[in-house]
Amino acid sequence: MRKTLFPVMAIGAAGLLTLTASLVAAQTTVPASVTETAKYVTDRLTTELKLTPEQIPKVQAINEKSTAELEKMIEKFAADTTAASDAALVQALVQTSHSNTAQLKTVLTPEQFAMHQRNRADRLALNQTEIMTYTLDLSRSQILAVERINSQSAPRILAAVEAPAGSAPAAAPNALAPWAAPGEPQTSQ
Numbered sequence: 001m002r003k004t005l006f007p008v009m010a011i012g013a014a015g016l017l018t019l020t021a022s023l024v025a026a027q028t029t030v031p032a033s034v035t036e037t038a039k040y041v042t043d044r045l046t047t048e049l050k051l052t053p054e055q056i057p058k059v060q061a062i063n064e065k066s067t068a069e070l071e072k073m074i075e076k077f078a079a080d081t082t083a084a085s086d087a088a089l090v091q092a093l094v095q096t097s098h099s100n101t102a103q104l105k106t107v108l109t110p111e112q113f114a115m116h117q118r119n120r121a122d123r124l125a126l127n128q129t130e131i132m133t134y135t136l137d138l139s140r141s142q143i144l145a146v147e148r149i150n151s152q153s154a155p156r157i158l159a160a161v162e163a164p165a166g167s168a169p170a171a172a173p174n175a176l177a178p179w180a181a182p183g184e185p186q187t188s189q
Helices: 013-026 034-049 055-077 083-107 110-118 120-136 140-162
Strands: none
Touching: 034 055, 034 110, 055 083, 083 110, 110 120, 120 140
């Protein structure tokens, strides 16, 4: 049975894609309610984007809705661990992430939204590292190595997620295989 984490739902489509792939493999759970998870994401966005007191409850509500939707989707697909189910789950997660981003755009100023978009790769890398640190109980030296790898792979993952369906982005043909060490060939699974 697939189990999952929810603390990173607002990271973006790439974050959700990576989270799904990581969690399917890790079979791990972080106890967190929808509200706690949404608050975690909102707090990070508050710091990153300098949200105003008026924006914070709106962003919190958007994140709570998206987190609840993600949780329902993951539970829906939990029993079926086939590749087809995983693909359907990833598609549903990406759609929810795009919806979350569109809703955030209505609350954020143009400058905040531009910053939100510019920082996606950094948020993704940080989120991947947090998930891996928790699920794999990494040592300090492992965390630093994982953080470096995640920072290098995040832009390629974003490029792959944003590519039109059925096409590989020209700059990142193996973007979904970021685990190869520098200099090693990357292969898709």
